[in-house]
Amino acid sequence: MPKFYVACPLGDRTGGPEALALLVHSMRKRGVEAHLIPMRNFRGRQPHPEYDYLDYSVVDHMPRHDDAHLVLTEVSPIESRTQLNRTADQNIWMLWLSVNNSPIPAARYYRADETCCTFWPPGSGGTMTGQPWSTDETELTGPVPRVRESVRRAGGWTPRAFRQLATHWESIRYAESTVRRNINFGTQSYYGQGFIRTRLQRDSFVLTDYPRVATVASQTRESNLVAYNGAKGKYRLPDLRDLLPDVTFVPIEGMTFDEVCRTLARATLYVELGNLPGRDRLPREAANYGTPTVLLARGAGYCWDDFPIGERYRIPYTTDWASRMAQVIRDVLADPRQINEDQASFREWVAGEPARYDMALDAWLSRVATR
Numbered sequence: 001m002p003k004f005y006v007a008c009p010l011g012d013r014t015g016g017p018e019a020l021a022l023l024v025h026s027m028r029k030r031g032v033e034a035h036l037i038p039m040r041n042f043r044g045r046q047p048h049p050e051y052d053y054l055d056y057s058v059v060d061h062m063p064r065h066d067d068a069h070l071v072l073t074e075v076s077p078i079e080s081r082t083q084l085n086r087t088a089d090q091n092i093w094m095l096w097l098s099v100n101n102s103p104i105p106a107a108r109y110y111r112a113d114e115t116c117c118t119f120w121p122p123g124s125g126g127t128m129t130g131q132p133w134s135t136d137e138t139e140l141t142g143p144v145p146r147v148r149e150s151v152r153r154a155g156g157w158t159p160r161a162f163r164q165l166a167t168h169w170e171s172i173r174y175a176e177s178t179v180r181r182n183i184n185f186g187t188q189s190y191y192g193q194g195f196i197r198t199r200l201q202r203d204s205f206v207l208t209d210y211p212r213v214a215t216v217a218s219q220t221r222e223s224n225l226v227a228y229n230g231a232k233g234k235y236r237l238p239d240l241r242d243l244l245p246d247v248t249f250v251p252i253e254g255m256t257f258d259e260v261c262r263t264l265a266r267a268t269l270y271v272e273l274g275n276l277p278g279r280d281r282l283p284r285e286a287a288n289y290g291t292p293t294v295l296l297a298r299g300a301g302y303c304w305d306d307f308p309i310g311e312r313y314r315i316p317y318t319t320d321w322a323s324r325m326a327q328v329i330r331d332v333l334a335d336p337r338q339i340n341e342d343q344a345s346f347r348e349w350v351a352g353e354p355a356r357y358d359m360a361l362d363a364w365l366s367r368v369a370t371r
Helices: 015-029 077-085 143-154 159-179 190-199 234-241 257-266 282-288 321-334 337-342 344-351 353-369
Strands: 003-008 034-038 068-073 092-096 184-187 222-229 248-252 267-272 293-297 314-316
Touching: 003 015, 003 077, 015 034, 015 068, 015 353, 068 077, 077 159, 092 190, 143 159, 184 190, 222 234, 222 257, 222 321, 234 248, 234 321, 248 257, 257 267, 257 282, 267 282, 267 321, 282 293, 282 344, 293 321, 314 321, 321 337, 337 344, 344 353
Parallel strands: 003 034, 003 068, 068 092, 092 184, 222 248, 222 267, 267 293, 293 314
Antiparallel strands: none
């Protein structure tokens, strides 16, 4: 029987570690042996206490065995170098949970377009208008972008940063060499699947996650309160706030899970301004508490299949995005009934995430068992 060892940045409190703990939990529910294994040089030896609602096991090492399978993410393969060097390619599974957090420049500066996924819902016939934001970042691989990214990560060409330069260079080089191996790829989003198909020319399966739902005391909606992700895209907030001086924007940042849930439950609207490296949880968590979302279509937010929240509420990332989004927010706050009606199907879709997750996991485990 296959045994799974899931490399995890233990101690971090983000969507990635929770998704990995959920994966181990879900495998163990099925009677499959699965463990979390620490990534080297990360600060924790146990998952964050907020993930104790999940059944997981943590082990310090992965044995050499034909039935041992290594699961890791794209974020820092070099932290799992020991396990990667001792595991056959066919038993390695790289899950792309957050594409743009990979060290390789091809992924870090990847931007979605119609070759990656569909912006509009099927049959809508929608067209993109407005001048898109441009970027001078390259998606090329090789020495030049690798050097540039190493310098950026080290903090520039300074004596203090020079010692870190080689470390960052090797991390990027090792990640690029790892994805060239004949390993298996999975992804948490259709955005990630598009990257793997168009940049790596490889197939992948989709195994998303799903947000948990907490029971919170009844909250009164505050008609002028708009929540946003304080960790992603907050540098864009002034552009929006200048156009909406009467709106109260509250950041989802530095909160416990219960505090996040209560804030979303009392907000009239959630806005997403960040570049989403995967199928981010906050819009889905907002849906669990009946709070609609208006989203700046960046990263996975560009892909309809990752965020089917309604055409009007997915704002193209063009130079006039702020004025477009501000008008939608004004209309929603003046009368939220329409958006709540329009996003009823999105709330139902989010409620179906656990069932789709189970189906995808069962298909993957069946694939592994019959190889």
